[in-house]
Amino acid sequence: MIEAHGPPLGHGYHNVAPGDLACVVTALEMLEPPAALRRLTPEAEVPVQIVRWKDAAPEKYRLLYKRIGGPWLWWTRLGRSDAEIAAIIHDPRVQLYAVVDRTRVEVGMVELDFRVEGECEIVFFGLIKGATGKGVGQWLMRKALQLAWAPGVARVWLHTCTTDDPRALPFYQKQGFEPFARFVEILPDPRLAGLLPQDIGSAPIIL
Numbered sequence: 320m321i322e323a324h325g326p327p328l329g330h331g332y333h334n335v336a337p338g339d340l341a342c343v344v345t346a347l348e349m350l351e352p353p354a355a356l357r358r359l360t361p362e363a364e365v366p367v368q369i370v371r372w373k374d375a376a377p378e379k380y381r382l383l384y385k386r387i388g389g390p391w392l393w394w395t396r397l398g399r400s401d402a403e404i405a406a407i408i409h410d411p412r413v414q415l416y417a418v419v420d421r422t423r424v425e426v427g428m429v430e431l432d433f434r435v436e437g438e439c440e441i442v443f444f445g446l447i448k449g450a451t452g453k454g455v456g457q458w459l460m461r462k463a464l465q466l467a468w469a470p471g472v473a474r475v476w477l478h479t480c481t482t483d484d485p486r487a488l489p490f491y492q493k494q495g496f497e498p499f500a501r502f503v504e505i506l507p508d509p510r511l512a513g514l515l516p517q518d519i520g521s522a523p524i525i526l
Contacts, residue, residue: 321346321478323502333503337526340392340508345488347496348476352468355495356461365458367426367450372417375408377401383417383425385515387445392482392520394509410434414466418446418459426450429463439467441477445484460494480504482522 321344335341372380381404384396396404408415412434418427427446433439441463446455467475477496479487492498510517510524517524 342480344480344502346478353495377404397514
């Protein structure tokens with residue numbers, strides 16, 4: 320669970336240190352499977368499939384993570400060592416799935432975290448740029464939710480932020496997620512730290 324520290328920010332402007340980024344994080348949840356998920360529907364015709372990625376090597380995981388999330392300044396896994404990444408993605412309570420195209424190349428990922436009893440967090444959900452806009456996203460979210468709503472799960476949640484794809488928040492709401500919290504996150508700019516190229520992302524670099 321992401322947590323905010325301190326009282327809510329007051330109205331007005333707040334200083335952000337040079338080299339840092341500020342973004343608004345929206346956390347969303349489902350407390351029951353959407354009705355549409357329970358209905359049997361014909362399998363969509365999409366040019367990809369989802370496969371369990373049980374033994375993903377940390378360096379390969381990191382590469383796909385950057386291909387998907389680099390343009391949106393995903394960074395939290397980039398500063399972690401191979402051992403730290405392996406400890407997460409190889410945990411039996413974490414399910415990692417790759418989205419592969421017809422040539423078996425990874426073009427997306429879904430990471431589900433069941434480490435909190437009764438909950439599933441959709442930690443990462445995304446496709447590389449060339450795989451978007453083909454109707455795959457909605458199909459993939461249906462697959463993700465079918466996996467997330469495992470027996471004993473009473474809550475599925477995720478979060479997005481203002482450096483992410485601007486289509487993400489309305490997409491999640493359309494799938495049935497409801498916002499339950501907002502936070503302002505201040506973080507070191509991952510481009511200045513050398514974790515991502517300096518010419519990506521819509522947020523300006525402020526030195």
